[in-house]
Amino acid sequence: MQKYKLGKHEVRVCGKAVETDTGIELVHSGSFIEFYGEISKVSMEISGNADESDFAAYVGVFLNESDTPEKVWKIQNGLHHYEICWASEKKNTTVKIMKLTEVQYGAVQINSVDTDGSIKPTEAKERKLLFIGDSITAGYGVNGEQSDPIFTTKTEDVTKAYPYLTAKKVSADPWYICWSGGGIISRWISPETELPLTDILMPELFETGKDLDFIPNLISINLGTNDASYTRDDMGRKEEFAARYLTFVQRISAVYPHAHILLQYGLMERTLLPVIQEVAKECSRQGVKCSFLELPLMNKKDGMGIGEHPSVVTHKKTAEILKEKILEIMDWKE
Known part of the structure; x- marks a missing residue:
């Protein structure tokens, strides 16, 4: 040996x-x-x-x-x-x-x-995708059931989440920067809490996770689900979220100027969907290669993971949707 x-x-x-x-x-x-x-x-x-x-x-x-x-x-x-x-x-x-x-x-x-x-x-793949996200991207709770009372790492698996499945479908090397509960202006907070939770935010995590040895062709971002627990129906909070998200996407584009940035939203909740759509449009108006993909709200008939997170079935369906969008944007063959 x-x-x-x-x-x-x-x-x-x-x-x-x-x-x-x-x-x-x-x-x-x-x-x-x-x-x-x-x-x-x-x-x-x-x-x-x-x-x-x-x-x-x-x-x-x-x-x-x-x-x-x-x-x-x-x-x-x-x-x-x-x-x-x-x-x-x-x-x-x-x-x-x-x-x-x-x-x-x-x-x-x-x-x-x-x-x-x-x-x-082994040889690196020619196609490269960077995924930035929260628990959805990380595959939080995907190995568990909605009835399970407590999350453990045994129930998390990034290879069963839709970003990983998408990378496999388009034959790309994946890179992840994700943190369960992470957000743009606040982590997830309970309904009775009013102050944002800002100890770990995704813009900071991006800065520690980036690496210029890996240059992505496309950057896939699904954020805002946790921010929604703070923004709620408050217009001022939504405007703050939009401004910070816009700055974040601009920063990502400055680091990876040749990558297309694809914002997604809608899988677990939809209150911030129009806000994120507008962020994508504003980024595009400012010259950033940015677009938006609305994800369908998950169907409970497809099962639920721990903490009402997407199931394996939901992740597989979402991966098919994201695959088609990426092939269209990048003009790649499957």
Whole structure:
């Protein structure tokens, strides 16, 4: 067996990840490493730092570009040894290790890979999509049921959310900046609360999550669902939201000037839909390559995840809608 201390020369890295002295830390949802080789035996040393077992990070092991993971690991505290595959014969195998949970739910650092053959990084895809969003983008609660009383990271999976499914459909590398409860001017607040919750807002998260090594062709944004818990029917709050959202899109366009920006809304609630439509129009009037996609309100007959979040069925239907829009905007063939 040969031990590889991981760096970007040994494996392909996609998504927000950090190369450290001891390996590669997967940060945001959907970040992954990928490699291939004539191998039959693969294992890894991975370390985690979850404070609570119910909120540990999860990773998925995907072999040979499978749509479903071969294994899903709950990453425990400390350094542990994880076995990926142990076959009797060597064959050309592609291995992808992807973080399924969000940045706030524990770190995942891959320190080394042991194989019985040499490995090389896979090639990046030509098409690239950046997804900016909240719990919907992160796949919050998608593995649970509406009747489940409490969210745990076991019920979250970014690969079952519509952005990931869309990237698969159009054969693009995805990059995610998402945070459950995140918003433009406020995180989610309860109905009895009047003050906005501003400790973690998406414009700040974007600044820490951007990376100019990844240049997206299109940037997909679905935000506002959590802001709506604060804006309600208050016109002044809606105007503040619109102004801040406009500034945010302008900032994104300044960082990625050649990318088309597609704003979406409507999946979980619709009160801010006309506001976001107007933001997209104003961005376009100001010369930003920006458009809007109205998403259909989810149907409870399709099932519901935890916290009345979209189900697997809803995410699949939404991915088909977003796929068609992206193919139209980018003039791509499926």
